Each structure stands twice: as structure tokens, then as C-alpha cells.
Amino acid sequence: MSNPFCSFANGSRLVPDAEDRIYKDLRWAGLIWDEGPDLPGPYGPYRQSERLSLYKEHADKLVREGKAYRCFCSPEALEEQKKRAHEAGEPTLYPGTCRDLSLEESDDRAHRGEPFAIRFKSAEEPIKIQDLVYGRFMKNEPEDDYIIMKRDGFPTYHFANVVDDRHMKITHVIRGAEWLVSTPKHVELYQAFGWEPPQFAHVGLLADRYRQKLSKREDSANLQYYKDGHILPSALLNFVVLLGWRAPPTKGEFSLKFSKGDIVVSLQKLPFLQEKHLERLIEKEDKTYAEHLLEEKHFIKPLREAIEKVQQAKDEDLLMAPGKLMTGEIGARLPAPRIFDERFRRDLLRLVTSRRVMLERPADRFVDAMWKLRYYIWEVPQGVLEVAVREGKLDPVAPADRAEQLGKAVSFLADKFQAVDGADWTHDGLGKVVKDVMGNTEYWEFFETSKNAQTNVYTPLRWALLALEKGLPITTTMEILGKEETLRRLEVAKSAAAMAARPLAKP
The missing domain is CATH 3.40.50.620 (HUPs)
Structure with a gap:
């Protein structure tokens, strides 16, 4: 961008802060200029009024x-x-x-x-x-x-x-x-x-879905919509550049071959571009300071704000928290959820992007992601685990009438993971333990109806650690939770299995 020239040819229509807002919007979008009203150069002055x-x-x-x-x-x-x-x-x-x-x-x-x-x-x-x-x-x-x-x-x-x-x-x-x-x-x-x-x-002019000239009142024409929705500036620029223009086949080339006629602004591609740009940002190893700020502002901060909304609902004894999350299905909040550690950012991204950007309310994806994130942020209540067994959600691995055997299997797993050294508490290290358990005939004796080695190990673990919630590989989940929290959850699961083995009291 050469320079942000300010065209204020009508002196009676000047808006006092319009120029500053233009600069802020351009900077937010990641656009820089060589010269302009705020950066003197050889072609000034840069305001028509001057x-x-x-x-x-x-x-x-x-x-x-x-x-x-x-x-x-x-x-x-x-x-x-x-x-x-x-x-x-x-x-x-x-x-x-x-x-x-x-x-x-x-x-x-x-x-x-x-x-x-x-x-x-x-x-x-x-x-x-x-x-x-x-x-x-x-x-x-x-x-x-x-x-x-x-x-x-x-x-x-x-x-x-x-x-x-x-x-x-x-x-x-x-x-x-x-x-x-x-x-x-x-x-x-x-x-x-x-x-x-x-x-x-x-x-071509930008048009709405009715092929009318895009109004400033439309969300898609309002930059604040993208800011509030935590859309990455690079994703928005990528989206805008492709309106009425197709990139040449050779990388680095530029073409002035634009489409004729009006261009209908459809935001359907924006969620895809947002996810790709966020993925690229998070996976970049040598981030600049500005890129760290972008990640914090448009990814980490809105997630933390969503967590606070859920916690507030729980503290106020509300039945349901934002994101349609039942507050009774989450336990105490973890003191320092490791899912936010830098090394687990890619895993956090996978959980969040499982909820696509909703074009009507793009910022809602962070609240909606709380369902997938809930047991990385809060403990799993024992009652939730017990109900899952009684309702047969572990069938055919562990039917309700074999809850006692399920408890023994979890105890066996806890002993194996207890022996893992802290340095080996990684996805790969834990994977080796799981593989050893799969081949252990003593462990197989806890199960009757299922003869699938992987299912016999993964189902009890996913039940104990995440209340059967699907998502990240279970060994990755264990690495994220850490050894202490993993073993604590296995102990809670043993108690839940024991309670599920007892007959329900008659009303």
C-alpha cells in the first residue's frame, strides 16, 4: 500500500474522528503504508483540504x-x-x-x-x-x-x-x-x-444476496462485525482479495484480470479461511511479537472469556451455562488447565475448530467450544461417570451389570500409569503403555462381551478421563491433563464404578 490519501473534498461533511478511525481499521487489517498524513513523504500533503x-x-x-x-x-x-x-x-x-x-x-x-x-x-x-x-x-x-x-x-x-x-x-x-x-x-x-x-x-461492485449494492448496514460491510467475531485480519484480507479476482497459477504473480459485473459477497468461504489462517498462525514456530498478540487477542482471550461465562453460570447455580452446557455435568475448575500451554496450542485449536464459525454470530464459536473443552477445564463429576455406566453407555465393553469388573480394569490401568516416569508422560510414552496393556492377558480377563483389544483399553480410559467425550487421542488427553490429574480421575472412576455396581435404592 503506497499511501492512505484522505479524500475530503467536501469541507462541510468532515467527521472529526473519521481519519483516525480509518487509520485504526487499516492497521487492524494488517495494512501498512509508505507515506501518508501520519507518515510524511515526497508526495504530501495527503489531505485534500491541505x-x-x-x-x-x-x-x-x-x-x-x-x-x-x-x-x-x-x-x-x-x-x-x-x-x-x-x-x-x-x-x-x-x-x-x-x-x-x-x-x-x-x-x-x-x-x-x-x-x-x-x-x-x-x-x-x-x-x-x-x-x-x-x-x-x-x-x-x-x-x-x-x-x-x-x-x-x-x-x-x-x-x-x-x-x-x-x-x-x-x-x-x-x-x-x-x-x-x-x-x-x-x-x-x-x-x-x-x-x-x-x-x-x-x-464490479460488491452486492448482497439480493444483488443489491452492499449496504453499510450489512454485517459483511461492517469491519466491526469481523473485529467482534475475532476473525483474523489475514483471513479477512484473503477473503476480500478473492472477491471478483482469481490468483494467477504461478505463485508471486499478479494479474489485473477481474470479473465483470457485480460481485455477490457470500461469507460461506470465510469460516474455511479463518480456520486455515488460525492453524497457520498457531503452528508457526518463530512467531513475531505481533503474531503472538494476534493469537492471544483472537484465540486465547475469547476462549478464556467463554470459560469465565460458564464458570459464572456455575457459581450462580444456574442450570445451564452458555453453549448449552449443563452446569451439573462439570466439576471443580482445574487450577491451571494445561490445555492452554504453548505446546498444546495445536490440540486446543483442534477442539475449538470442531465448532465451525457461525456467520450470524461468529464470536459464539468460543462459547460453543466449551462442550468439547469442558473436561480439559473442569473436573469430571463422579455422578456423571456413574450415570454413564448405569445407562449402558459403555456397552458392549462394560455393561451395567459388569460395573465391578470395570472398576478392576480401571484400577489395573491406574497401576500401570502410576509406574510411568514423569519424563515419559508423553503421547508416545503413554502409547507404549497402552500397547503393553492391550497384549496383557490379565487385563483381558476383566472383559467378556468385547474381544477388541483397543476398545477394551480406550473405552474405559475415555470414560474415566472425559466421560466418553470424543476428540483428541486419549494418550494426548492424558499428556495434557498431566500425570497427577490423570491418576486422580482414574481414582474417581474406580469409585464411580463401585457405586454403579450397587443396586439403586428403592424410592
């Missing part, structure tokens, strides 16, 4: 050369003329009242303080222009003698953009297709000054 003398100089030049003229018609008179032309079914063009005033009379009236605008003398025949997207373009009728400098001394967009682009050495103008019909005006101005016009490329 370049009025430049516009006046060039407008005066056109007046002196007879290519433009002062118009002393009052706004009221012009409005009345338009009204009469409209009622008569005639074009509402400027009638040329001041077109043929002599320069001497024009100078004299201006010197006496009579208000005036400056109009450009358009060509009598329409001109052809070349566009990189639409090819040759020519209007059916010649241009009106349009205003280039208003009565308040500010330039119109048509005039200011030509003067600015020339003085800033702009070579390509890429803008919305709505400006294609105005391009002949701009090319005429370039020709009047004897300047070579830049190349023009007019791209």
Missing part, C-alpha cells in the same frame, strides 16, 4: 487557457433552470449561461467578490476510453460542462482525483465499476493538461 492551493493553481491554468470558465450562476437559478427543463421533458444539463463570458468580464466579476464555481469545457463529441476490465468504452452523449471547483473553494472528486493522481505519479487506477461512466470526464481533464492518463481498471 492541497486547495494546488487545485486552485491548476483550475486557474485551465481558465486562462480557455479550457474552463467561471460560472456565476446561483444555486437557486440553476435549480430553477433544471426544474423547467424537467417539466418540459428536456435534458437537465447546464445551459451554458456563463460559457462565453470573456476572460476580462469573468476576472472583473471575480475581483468584485461575486461567488462563482469553475466549470470544465467538455468536448462537443463523446470520447473513447480504454479500460483493463471492460475494454473500449464510450458514452452516447458528450459530457456536460461539469463543475471542477465549487463555490466554497473545494474541488469536486472528478478534478481533485486527476490532479492528485498526476502529482503522485499514479500509474493504475483501480476502482468500482460505478465510476466507469465518469472516466471520460477524467481522461478529458488529463488531455486538457497534456498529461498521459493512467491505466484504468473498473471492478
